[in-house]
Amino acid sequence: MALISCCYKLESGTVRRVRPDDKKRVLRFCNNTFSWGDYIDTVWDSWLEEGEFFTYGIYGDAQSRAASSQADDPVGICHAHMHKRQVWIEGIRVHPDYRRRGIAAVLVKTAEDSARNLHGMAVSRMLIDTVNSPSLSMARLLGYTISQTWIYHHLNPGASMATRGNGATDPRIQMSTDEELDPEFYSYYVKSWRWYETGHVVPSDLLGGGMGAVVVASASTDSNKNDGDVAGASTAYEGILKDTVAIMTVSRSIGGTGTTLSATLYPGSDDAVCRVLAYLQEQAATHGCSSINVFSKTPLPAYDTLKPRFTFHLVEKSLVAQEEVEPNAVHPSR
Numbered sequence: 001m002a003l004i005s006c007c008y009k010l011e012s013g014t015v016r017r018v019r020p021d022d023k024k025r026v027l028r029f030c031n032n033t034f035s036w037g038d039y040i041d042t043v044w045d046s047w048l049e050e051g052e053f054f055t056y057g058i059y060g061d062a063q064s065r066a067a068s069s070q071a072d073d074p075v076g077i078c079h080a081h082m083h084k085r086q087v088w089i090e091g092i093r094v095h096p097d098y099r100r101r102g103i104a105a106v107l108v109k110t111a112e113d114s115a116r117n118l119h120g121m122a123v124s125r126m127l128i129d130t131v132n133s134p135s136l137s138m139a140r141l142l143g144y145t146i147s148q149t150w151i152y153h154h155l156n157p158g159a160s161m162a163t164r165g166n167g168a169t170d171p172r173i174q175m176s177t178d179e180e181l182d183p184e185f186y187s188y189y190v191k192s193w194r195w196y197e198t199g200h201v202v203p204s205d206l207l208g209g210g211m212g213a214v215v216v217a218s219a220s221t222d223s224n225k226n227d228g229d230v231a232g233a234s235t236a237y238e239g240i241l242k243d244t245v246a247i248m249t250v251s252r253s254i255g256g257t258g259t260t261l262s263a264t265l266y267p268g269s270d271d272a273v274c275r276v277l278a279y280l281q282e283q284a285a286t287h288g289c290s291s292i293n294v295f296s297k298t299p300l301p302a303y304d305t306l307k308p309r310f311t312f313h314l315v316e317k318s319l320v321a322q323e324e325v326e327p328n329a330v331h332p333s334r
């Protein structure tokens with residue numbers, strides 16, 4: 001088993017890497033976490049394979065405590081995904097009976113240390129539901145700040161686009177490579193519920209192997225004023241004007257079956273947004289996607305089966321020259 005660069009211990013347990021045989025005991029406390037359930041069971045295998053999957057194991061008694069970590073009982077988990085300069089921390093869960101003992105804090109600290117010391121990551125990010133106060137408090141305590149807020153929408157892939165026109169022949173829909181995206185305005189794209197900096201796009205992440213940015217040209221700058229929060233991005237692009245941009249990725253559905261088309265949408269005029277949404281439905285059908293997730297920083301116009309679901313804060317923390325937080329300053333078991 002790979003060594004953890006810095007191993008924190010609270011009074012009654014320690015952080016270690018997850019083992020395949022932990023699954024049953026971990027899923028016991030990761031099934032009804034949220035109102036809609038949980039997704040840990042569906043990502044378990046891929047997170048194990050990716051590595052950087054940590055658990056906090058407690059020892060039941062002095063005897064097992066003296067024995068190897070094989071004798072512990074996992075009561076907390078978190079996973080860290082490395083990409084370019086960013087560690088994405090996800091899946092933080094602590095058994096309800098063991099909360100407020102500093103377990104989540106030491107798990108996150110371990111993931112950060114591993115990211116910085118073993119993988120050279122410069123920034124740590126995670127996504128937190130805007131109503132998840134315990135998590136937001138924890139992130140604040142660990143030095144994270146809210147950098148952006150995103151709205152997650154579900155778009156029905158089966159809805160008819162007959163009334164919206166055909167994206168493939170819509171002259172205002174244009175495909176673009178990520179190179180034409182100015183990271184200052186189009187800062188992130190989402191794949192499989194992870195936010196990535198657009199300055200570090202992996203072409204294969206994008207639908208069409210790099211041709212995944214949709215550009216919608218404004219027919220008229222007067223009637224299609226760009227009132228989204230990327231107003232400054234409405235710049236000339238090969239003779240046309242960028243109005244609405246969607247960055248499309250496809251990945252295995254989390255918490256479901258099949259594949260999901262995720263679109264990170266930088267909205268402009270209502271008309272252009274609706275054309276892009278129709279285009280997304282068309283692309284989902286072409287690629288056999290069973291669901292479409294649409295993420296935007298501002299509310300989108302009313303459109304058929306587009307439903308806003310949850311709002312999330314993207315929180316971040318620099319890992320460069322950060323001050324060390326003493327794990328036991330969080331507090332030992334209470």
Ligand SMILES: CC(C)(COP(=O)(O)OP(=O)(O)OC[C@H]1O[C@@H](n2cnc3c(N)ncnc32)[C@H](O)[C@@H]1OP(=O)(O)O)[C@@H](O)C(=O)NCCC(=O)NCCS
Pocket residue numbers: 033091092093094095098099100101102103104105106127128129132133134135137138139141330331
């Ligand atoms: C959020 C969660 C992971 C916190 O785990 P935890 O081990 O209890 O957290 P810690 O003991 O490390 O808490 C560290 C700090 O976070 C804050 N915090 C944690 N739980 C809190 C709560 N219920 N209310 C207010 N603040 C809370 C506090 O500042 C706490 O420090 P303190 O106890 O010294 O005040 C846990 O409640 C959980 O599993 N929730 C369900 C899953 C979830 O929401 N995951 C996060 C998704 S982003």
